Amino acid sequence: MLDISYFEKLFNGTFKVLNGLPRYIALEQVQPEPDFKEKLGHLIGVGKSNKLQYISVLIQKTNNDYSNILITNGFEHRSSIIEYTKDLGNIEELPCEFQWKSLENELTEKEFKDTWRQCMLYSDNKPSTFTMAQHLEAVKSELGNNWRNSCRVFLKGGKPIGVTIPHMEPGTTDEGRLFYFGLIPEMRGKGLSSSLHKQSLQFLREMGATYYIGSTQATNKKMQHVFIRSGCMLKSHMESFYKYF
Numbered sequence: 001m002l003d004i005s006y007f008e009k010l011f012n013g014t015f016k017v018l019n020g021l022p023r024y025i026a027l028e029q030v031q032p033e034p035d036f037k038e039k040l041g042h043l044i045g046v047g048k049s050n051k052l053q054y055i056s057v058l059i060q061k062t063n064n065d066y067s068n069i070l071i072t073n074g075f076e077h078r079s080s081i082i083e084y085t086k087d088l089g090n091i092e093e094l095p096c097e098f099q100w101k102s103l104e105n106e107l108t109e110k111e112f113k114d115t116w117r118q119c120m121l122y123s124d125n126k127p128s129t130f131t132m133a134q135h136l137e138a139v140k141s142e143l144g145n146n147w148r149n150s151c152r153v154f155l156k157g158g159k160p161i162g163v164t165i166p167h168m169e170p171g172t173t174d175e176g177r178l179f180y181f182g183l184i185p186e187m188r189g190k191g192l193s194s195s196l197h198k199q200s201l202q203f204l205r206e207m208g209a210t211y212y213i214g215s216t217q218a219t220n221k222k223m224q225h226v227f228i229r230s231g232c233m234l235k236s237h238m239e240s241f242y243k244y245f
């Protein structure tokens with residue numbers, strides 16, 4: 001059985017290592033890694049022998065050397081990603097405009113997966129290759145013990161209108177992220193996205209986050225607008241690569 005802490009030690013903070021075992025391992029670049037080629041080669045070898053389905057790697061956009069190493073090792077470019085950030089220290093306290101429920105109280109896994117599936121329809125992000133069961137598995141394995149509290153659905157008139165998955169980034173004590181954020185198609189274009197996103201940032205602050213990092217694909221202009229409307233600042237341009245076994 002693969003132990004994710006082995007890879008955390010191997011990359012030693014230069015790449016964040018997200019736990020999608022037994023299906024995948026995801027790397028996110030934090031700092032330059034002088035031994036990227038060797039360490040990636042090692043990860044691929046271990047991944048292959050342990051029957052991982054895929055490895056994903058997120059790198060800083062400017063890093064052509066890493067792109068070449070990834071392509072040479074059989075990775076495919078998937079998307080360009082834009083990251084935004086916001087200090088949550090002094091966000092304005094808003095009354096919670098929308099009701100919500102989570103998998104920890106009242107919401108069933110079926111209801112959550114149904115709403116999440118609808119929220120992903122016609123997104124300006126590339127369609128996912130995961131089934132809904134696999135999406136939920138990814139939340140469980142990456143977020144750990146508190147995952148049920150993170151899985152939330154917003155309601156209007158008692159009906160689900162959107163999904164938000166606020167969580168503390170694994171391995172940190174103060175970084176807040178949204179594993180997913182989206183509205184069902186009928187609720188889009190009505191000016192609701194901004195309030196729901198601001199409410200999600202408030203959830204993060206209640207969970208103890210002092211800052212937020214959000215990301216979306218470069219093609220998703222609407223989501224970038226949502227970040228800006230919430231007062232987020234552009235942080236970085238990243239490129240994502242996938243290798244399937």
Ligand SMILES: CC(C)(COP(=O)(O)OP(=O)(O)OC[C@H]1O[C@@H](n2cnc3c(N)ncnc32)[C@H](O)[C@@H]1OP(=O)(O)O)[C@@H](O)C(=O)NCCC(=O)NCCS
Binds near residue numbers: 181187189190192
């Ligand atoms: C992304 C999403 C939450 C945005 O919500 P929405 O209700 O569709 O968006 P809105 O109509 O409120 O538009 C948001 C902003 O983008 C702007 N916008 C809309 N289309 C745009 C475009 N093509 N280019 C630039 N800006 C655009 C709007 O004017 C609005 O800005 P404003 O609030 O300053 O007026 C929603 O479309 C969604 O759930 N999509 C599917 C899931 C998804 O992609 N989630 C993000 C995953 S990272």
